[in-house]
Amino acid sequence: MDKGLFITFEGADGCGKTTQIKLLDEYLRAKGYKTLLTREPGAKGLGVKLREILLNYDGEVSPQCESFLFLADRAQHVDCIIKPALKEGVIVLCDRHTDSTVAYQGYGRGLDIEQIRKLNEIAVSGLKPDLTFVFDVDVETSQSRVGAEKDRMESAGIEFFERVRKGFLEIAKNEPERVKVIDSTQTIEAIHNKVVELVQK
Numbered sequence: 001m002d003k004g005l006f007i008t009f010e011g012a013d014g015c016g017k018t019t020q021i022k023l024l025d026e027y028l029r030a031k032g033y034k035t036l037l038t039r040e041p042g043a044k045g046l047g048v049k050l051r052e053i054l055l056n057y058d059g060e061v062s063p064q065c066e067s068f069l070f071l072a073d074r075a076q077h078v079d080c081i082i083k084p085a086l087k088e089g090v091i092v093l094c095d096r097h098t099d100s101t102v103a104y105q106g107y108g109r110g111l112d113i114e115q116i117r118k119l120n121e122i123a124v125s126g127l128k129p130d131l132t133f134v135f136d137v138d139v140e141t142s143q144s145r146v147g148a149e150k151d152r153m154e155s156a157g158i159e160f161f162e163r164v165r166k167g168f169l170e171i172a173k174n175e176p177e178r179v180k181v182i183d184s185t186q187t188i189e190a191i192h193n194k195v196v197e198l199v200q201k
């Protein structure tokens with residue numbers, strides 16, 4: 001049995017999750033917990049190369065190919081980084097994980113959601129987050145936070161991000177025990193306090 005705790009941070013680009021994951025990491029470390037702050041795609045090693053392709057390749061990428069690259073990164077990340085850390089009793093904080101593939105490639109790109117779920121299961125071989133936060137904000141606000149310089153994924157357009165947002169909210173509706181939606185229009189401090197409260201529970 002894993003001894004650690006696995007917490008994932010999800011939401012559309014510009015939702016503020018990266019700020020919040022850092023704040024929770026600092027909070028937990030200050031309390032004396034051992035943590036690992038990591039991300040998908042591209043935590044380290046081979047993943048960094050996959051991230052480079054996924055975010056910057058400027059030729060055609062089919063949605064299926066895109067899914068398999070995110071899943072390949074995930075399989076490597078889970079086997080080589082996340083599971084070993086959990087075995088050591090570490091609290092693993094992961095910036096994006098399986099729900100991003102359901103929301104972006106499933107709802108966003110329009111691939112079969114059930115198929116993505118099955119592929120996710122294969123990629124993580126039995127691992128499931130103990131807790132997931134979805135940072136929710138309207139698309140106009142999140143897009144304005146992303147700024148003018150957009151990577152390949154961020155350039156997908158407003159309608160794409162409306163579908164991604166809907167995807168995350170449906171995931172949360174289907175799994176209310178695991179997935180907590182946080183209104184990300186609040187102040188950074190208010191959001192952090194809510195995150196801490198839910199982690200303590």
Ligand code: TYD
Pocket residue numbers: 013018039040041070096097098100101102104105153154
């Ligand atoms: P992220 O690291 O959050 O981007 P940033 O560096 O801008 O904060 O995520 C990279 C992008 O990849 C983001 O647009 C979401 C997308 N993504 C997917 O489409 N599917 C996935 O399975 C994952 C993990 C990310």
